[in-house]
Amino acid sequence: MTRLLKTSGFLGLATMMVVGLYQAYLLSPPNPQAVPGWVVGGHAHLGVLSILALVMGFAVVAYGLVGRMRQAVSGLFVVGQWGVPLTVWGAELTGIGIIHITTFIWGAALVVSMLLMAYTAATTDAVIGGDGRSGVQPAD
Numbered sequence: 001m002t003r004l005l006k007t008s009g010f011l012g013l014a015t016m017m018v019v020g021l022y023q024a025y026l027l028s029p030p031n032p033q034a035v036p037g038w039v040v041g042g043h044a045h046l047g048v049l050s051i052l053a054l055v056m057g058f059a060v061v062a063y064g065l066v067g068r069m070r071q072a073v074s075g076l077f078v079v080g081q082w083g084v085p086l087t088v089w090g091a092e093l094t095g096i097g098i099i100h101i102t103t104f105i106w107g108a109a110l111v112v113s114m115l116l117m118a119y120t121a122a123t124t125d126a127v128i129g130g131d132g133r134s135g136v137q138p139a140d
Contacts, residue, residue: 001074005057008078012050019043038092042085049081049110056117063120064127073116080110 020043026033056077060070083106091099 001070002057002060004078005053005060005074008081009050009053009057012046012053012081016043016047016050019046036092038088042088045088046081046085049084053077053081056113059117062126063117063124065120069116069120073113073120076109076113076116080106080108080113082106083109 019039023035023039023043026035026039056073060073065073084103087099087103087106091097
């Protein structure tokens with residue numbers, strides 16, 4: 001599952017960069033246009049959440065999460081990472097504003113994932129020792 005987090009993080013950053021290039025295109029001469037707020041918001045959310053997905057991928061390994069806890073932390077985070085920006089973009093592109101309400105579902109998935117990691121950090125010592133090596137396999 002850490003492979004999922006890390007892959008999702010890099011894919012999200014690549015997607016965010018493409019959206020950033022689109023923003024640069026909109027702003028460029030000879031006919032600069034205002035960048036719609038929903039593009040900026042989705043771009044920012046995806047960027048930050050993708051960086052956190054990478055961090056989470058390494059934190060899951062560092063704390064030695066296994067089994068259902070590992071699956072829950074990883075799965076909930078990836079669902080939230082993509083759900084938040086895609087909801088913003090989808091609602092605005094389709095004109096169906098009620099879709100925005102689902103952002104609370106994706107946000108809740110992120111919160112639960114973070115709370116599970118907070119519990120882990122509070123109750124578990126990191127597996128990685130002073131020598132930088134871990135007993136946990138880096139790829140799952």
